[in-house]
Amino acid sequence: MTLPIRLPTRIFLLVISLVVISRSVTRGFSQMDAAADFTTRLDRHLERVTRRRGILGAPQVAVSAPRLGIDYRSGGRSQRFHVASIGKTFTATLVMQLVEAGAVTIETPVSALLPGDELDGLFDTTGSTDAAGGATVAHLLTHTAGVADYFDGSVTDGRPVRDLVITEPDRLWTPADLLEFSRTRQRPVGRPGERFAYSDTGYILLGRILERATGRVFHELLHERIFTPLGMRDSALLFHSVPANDREAAPAADAAAAALEGTPAPGAATAALAAETSTGTSLAIAPLRLGRTEASTFRSLSCDWAGGGIVSTPDDLVAFDAALHRGSLVSRESLAWLAEPRHRFHVGIRYGAGMMQVRFGGFSPFLRGLPRPIGHIGVLATHLFHDPVHDAGIVLNFASTREMSRSFRTLIAIEQELARAARA
Incomplete structure (x- = not known):
């Protein structure tokens, strides 16, 4: 950003x-x-x-x-409004809950937590046999993993996602799409630990780590571990879940949200997007402007996920x-x-x-x-x-x-x- x-x-x-x-x-x-x-x-x-x-x-x-x-x-x-990168604090909180539970450590290699096909092309692996070049959970949390930033980073071809949100407003992005964007249209920005480089792509990987480590999809973790215990009844992950107040008011929406549940596999957290079964598109949020463009109803806002897709x-x-x-x-x-x-x-x-x-x-x-x-x-x-x-x-x-x-x-x-x- x-x-x-x-x-x-x-x-x-x-x-x-x-x-x-x-x-x-x-x-x-x-x-x-x-x-x-x-x-x-x-x-x-x-x-x-x-x-x-x-x-x-x-x-x-x-x-x-x-x-x-x-x-x-x-x-x-x-x-309700789109919180943008405030969502990174929520993701970091969930990761530290995993650390405190002993499921991972901040020094756990990313390659021990995610399959190689998700990591390929995202990291500078020069001189390393590790699929993530030795990057750890701490590197992702602190934006020092050397991963590009799909949202606003330099691209080798075309335009960054920040521009595509406006030019392709009806496009639905999945976490797998976002990783593929960085993999095929960007280059790593450095070796793990070499320098600070803000990366939304890195927080997509943290979301995937949370899913793999818990067997729950990311939006379920937000609701189960943060929103519900704290009584945050007007909060949800846009395009993936609905707020508790809406679920109670609209049983039909609750049933649709249930279709998003299940044990995650790569990309499963947003598989419903491709089938257009997501309930998130119906959420009314405060107006927001990307430059001069009013974008609060754009489906392309799905480009935010574990890096900032929360509405609250x-x-x-x-x-x-x-x-x-x-x-x-x-x-x-x-x-x-x-x-x-x-x-x-x-x-x-x-x-x-x-x-x-x-x-x-x-x-x-x-x-x-x-x-x-x-x-x-x-x-x-x-x-x-x-x-x-x-x-x-x-x-x-x-x-x-x-x-x-x-x-x-x-x-x-x-x-x-x-x-x-x-x-x-």
């Missing part, structure tokens, strides 16, 4: 005013007063943002900071964030391993393993005092972050590849207002 932004330049223009805000805190508020002040000030910010977004309308925003008495929502708390709501994502950071999904040690910043993703952003850390000081020295939230962003200017200083979950959906800069300005404003509330 390439960020279509220049964060430092655009954000700097707002830094001085934000710093002034942070210096003008009125002390002596009660927590209730501080929470009300947070709401008023963030409402004003979002009113300005909404006016500037024009036809895009209001972004979806959720901030949950129980310690500060803050439970803020704006722009539709129950509207602000409320459901807040629930996931809270559970993840209180240790309900994986141990605190596993979470710390995922969150550990290892590589530079972008100016001001470091990457761990399915999680990012934002360092606002990288955008401007005036922002060095802000917390360093951890989580993930998606190409549609979607955010899921946890502020460890204020124990706050933050969800943003700006729903456009052209709104990343504006979304980060809002993230900065939220962090400023959380700091203000904490000092009150």
Whole structure:
């Protein structure tokens, strides 16, 4: 995923005013007063943002900071939206559950978990007899396996999938299709462990590892291990499952979803796509724009799977964030391993393993005092972050590849207002 932004330049223009805000805190508020002040000030910010977004309308925003008495929502708390690469945090969480269960280790070779025909052509195997060139689960999680990125990476022929989503909107992609795209139209970008190179293809392989190791298809694992236990009743894997609320409301849809179940074989997780038996196409989600193109109804969104194919709501994502950071999904040690910043993703952003850390000081020295939230962003200017200083979950959906800069300005404003509330 390439960020279509220049964060430092655009954000700097707002830094001085934000710093002034942070210096003008009125002390002596009660927590209730501080929470009300947070709401008023963030409402004003979002009113300005909404006016500037024009036809895009209001972004979806959720901030949950129980310690500060803050439970803020704006722009539709129950509207489902495409979370994009936020889904990588879900996949990484499922992988760490496998690690904790002893089914795999982070150092298990990929070639020990997937058959050679799935791995052929994806890795640089120069000087190695290993089908994955010695790549491990950790390499895939940290984007250091040397695998190309089918979505946005260089191609030897034609156009990347990012472009094909728009030019071929009715195309249904399976995980096998996506692996084949990288195999035949791209080249590995390096040897395993050699360098960081963001790879959606690598997360497709992680999804396949999860299926092979558990005997369950990927969307079942999401529902059984995350969505259902956490009461995330409006979340699903687009084109593969339906949210619990819809299953209860529509028995026919539930019966159709059951057709997707079974023991997976290579490509079985989306075999129903080719037969057009998937229920995902009927899900109504918030509008989203790829450039100028409104694409929320495109079947080509099936190009996202284990790397970011989830649809969810602000409320459901807040629930996931809270559970993840209180240790309900994986141990605190596993979470710390995922969150550990290892590589530079972008100016001001470091990457761990399915999680990012934002360092606002990288955008401007005036922002060095802000917390360093951890989580993930998606190409549609979607955010899921946890502020460890204020124990706050933050969800943003700006729903456009052209709104990343504006979304980060809002993230900065939220962090400023959380700091203000904490000092009150």
